[in-house]
Amino acid sequence: MSSFALVGNPNTGKTSLFNTLTTSYEYVGNWAGVTVEKKVGDLKNGGGQLVDLPGIYSLHPLSRDESVAAQYLMEESPSALINIVDASQLERNLALSIQLLEYGRPIMLGLNMMDVAESRGIHVDPLKLEELLGVPVIPLVARTGKGSSQILSMLKEAPTAAMPEFKLDYGTAESAIAEIEALLAPIPGLPQHRWVALQLLAQNPVILQALESTLNMNAVKEIVMRGETELQQAGHKTSLADWIRTVRNGYIDKLCTAAMDRSSQKPHNLTERLDAILTHRIFGIPIFLLFLFMLFKVTFDWIGNPLSDVLDGFISGPISSGINNALDMAGASAFTHALIVDGIVAGVGGVLVFIPQIFILFLIISFIEDSGYMARVSLLMDSLMEAVGLNGKAFIPFIIGFGCNVPAVMSARSIEQPKDRLLTTLLIPLMSCSARLPVYALFAGVFFQSHQALVVLSMYVLGIAMALLLCKVFSAYLLKNEASVFIVELPPYRLPQGRSLMRGTWEKGKGFLRKAGTLILGGSVLIWLLSYSGPGGFGVDMDNSFLAKIGGLMAPLLAPLGFGTWQSGSSLLTGFLAKEIVVSTMNIIYHVPNMEGLQGQIALSFTPLQAFSFMAFVLLYTPCLATVGVIRKESSSWRWTAFSIGYAVVLAYLISLIIYQGGRLLGWS
């Protein structure tokens, strides 16, 4: 089967094109570093597989996501490459194209963002480029799908197309290239030897590592030394790696002069005007905070809660009675009846009523991602982040973490320095994800009715504050490193398209629905069974059930925090599976048909102070099971994984203790 690879600079629209060309859908955004691992999809015309690689500026990687592309080219042998080039940033994009042309597989250039380039007064001539490079060049607008059918039909013929005859003359370096090629000759299964030789001379770590065992590295070093002496003698005071770059840049300059006309280039008017306000040195941060506050206002007070109430009415009304009737008609046993109504409907339904809030939150996050504001937030936050030992870029995973911690941990891969990446990964669980939202919505709805958005916002702020505080502590004592660096590309703002917003929201929200159908469903059945059975057999009184016994073990420990009941203990225990399950468990335990009933029960069992302490505990106490899994995968260390759970439990305990005991001292209850 043919396989094709999409390669190009970050944020040039590879994933948009991938989504148009294949039957699958992947995550798109407007900042550098959206795709952090390779994604495989089937081409729509059945012509083979398409691989979407993380964006890179060069095959020489700096961060972990970037090494994926070089590794792919070294290990696999794609039938053809599609190099996506941003027409409005031709020069820097071509630096990568040169390295791909040297790779020696059939290749086509997708000249994307033609519309952006035109609107900025940059005219690129695809025919001229095609003539000079000797490979097909296809103008594209990936966001609207323009040009994609042409790519699809060309891919059919690509595997049999002639290899590109691209060869740059590296002058003085040619003898070193030839000598390395001779060394590579006996090694089987390599891509084009000239390409490998050039990558070796450029000190590409991925290629060096791949050949470590098969190639005589001392011989390579000698060749490099000889080559550099030759360069010196020829009067060039540079290393071979720099020399190669210089030759390429000279060639790119000539290409651009011939194929691009930027005489009528206009500045980014809209982007600059927006930046003047949104990244203003005084107003930038207040605007961001205001934006966050609005986010919660919309998610809760204005749209989310009213919709949620409607949904609750529907689930506890028509759906529940429908299920009851159906069970009666089918003559279900009392056991089955109880399992379905008290276990599944209560547990899963109790979480599903929060769909509106969660989807609105995801919609707003998608908007931040698509508009280009994400990169600006990292700019605004850099001073603060630097003060605690990280850099502004780490704030991007933090914001993604408000949606779900799992993709947030993955997105940390685009952070350049390993220590910064680990530190960010460890702190992401403190970002209040959408799964914690049902817990806040439930408790804030009961105790803090008039200030819901504010109370919920306080949870998010508490999470961020703790992350910053611990970041300072960890970077000072645990993970000392060199000073962090910060550099961020600020893409032009664009108005997100409705279609891509809907798609992005759905893709994120889908995970929540899937979880409701699997983990939460399974968890609810298990919890109900534990509440239905006890040492005394089945159908016991809830207070004598296994669930009460297990939760009871925790109760004395939790008493100083204000919620030392077996009910809280078992909710928190089961909440490790997924934090929504805290709500499912309460629904099952308090045995109520709808939200209103549960709220009534909770109002009896908690005081406002206890409720606030409980909310803070749920926010902090441990990453959920899925997050623990991804932390283990990304850090490849059980020690750090265990640490991420351990510090969270200790922190949650301390904070809740301070809230509850401090509140009591102040005379609140």
Added chain:
Amino acid sequence: MNQPTTLIHLQPGTAGSIYAIHKMNPILRRRLYDLGVHEGSIVSMKQRGPFGGPVTLECNGQLVGIRLKEAKEIEVSVC
């Protein structure tokens, strides 16, 4: 050609040609190079950041944010 100055001393909106990049973390230098910011390229200052935070510069129509202290290491000659 005018006297060399550092990037941050450029008036917002004016451009200069990079004359030298001094002390800089190698990762950052590479990344700047990838984005087309190197000796000889034309850059302009766009905006100073909040509280001594990152500055925004423009090069080849690309906006890039870097920290103030690193921008100070970039020497330009006003054109």
